[in-house]
Amino acid sequence: MKMNDIKTLYHILSAEFGPLYDWWVAGSPFERIAGAILVQQTRWENVDRVLTELKNRDLMSPGSIAALPLEELEDIVRPTGFYRNKAKSLKAVAEYFTASPIDSMSNKPQHVLRKELLALRGIGNETADVILLYVAGKPSFVIDAYTKKLCGCMGIQGNYAELQRLFEDALPRDVPVYQHYHALIVEHGKRYCGRKGCDSCAVARLRKYRGTPAFELAKP
């Protein structure tokens, strides 16, 4: 039942928000990696400015960031918040990809690459999966705050690994589907998971679609 809900929800969101190609087609691979770090707990609009600034200064490459003094990097990434942490994280990531080129990710088994990414400062489960899915093209489903909330609203509890397994089991093991679904969940969350949107959100519509209140409504 939960598995069917996961699939049905994908179709509901897909119909509402469309393909959302911009989510992963925009920017170079390293730009997407930098974006994955900088977007942590921050709005994308702020990240975009910093990415533009990095490009304007011709710093959008692992080598350039690795060679940049930490304090300069802090100044550049400041608009994305948590700037001391993020500057250190971005440097660690830049150093890693200087030694181990971005293209080499496709040669590594998914679980090996995931472990290497998780070992880097500033990369936790979600960011590792974002890089795996949107840069390395590995089928690793991303569980973010909106996904957890969405699951909560469907009466589904679980930690990161459990929710990830649920989505991956419910869906075909397909990179574009995972990419699209995560993008859809975020767009949906931004649109409905605020003060007002709860009663018209996709879970409410899913319930209607199924015609039965088979799961409890979580508190907004």
Added chain:
DNA sequence: CATGAAACTGACA
């Protein structure tokens, strides 16, 4: 003007 939320992670009890 004050408050809170935003594509989270790491450290420590």
Added chain:
DNA sequence: TGTCAGCTTCATG
């Protein structure tokens, strides 16, 4: 496992 600090920007009231 759970809690907390880390920081800036922008929308709301």
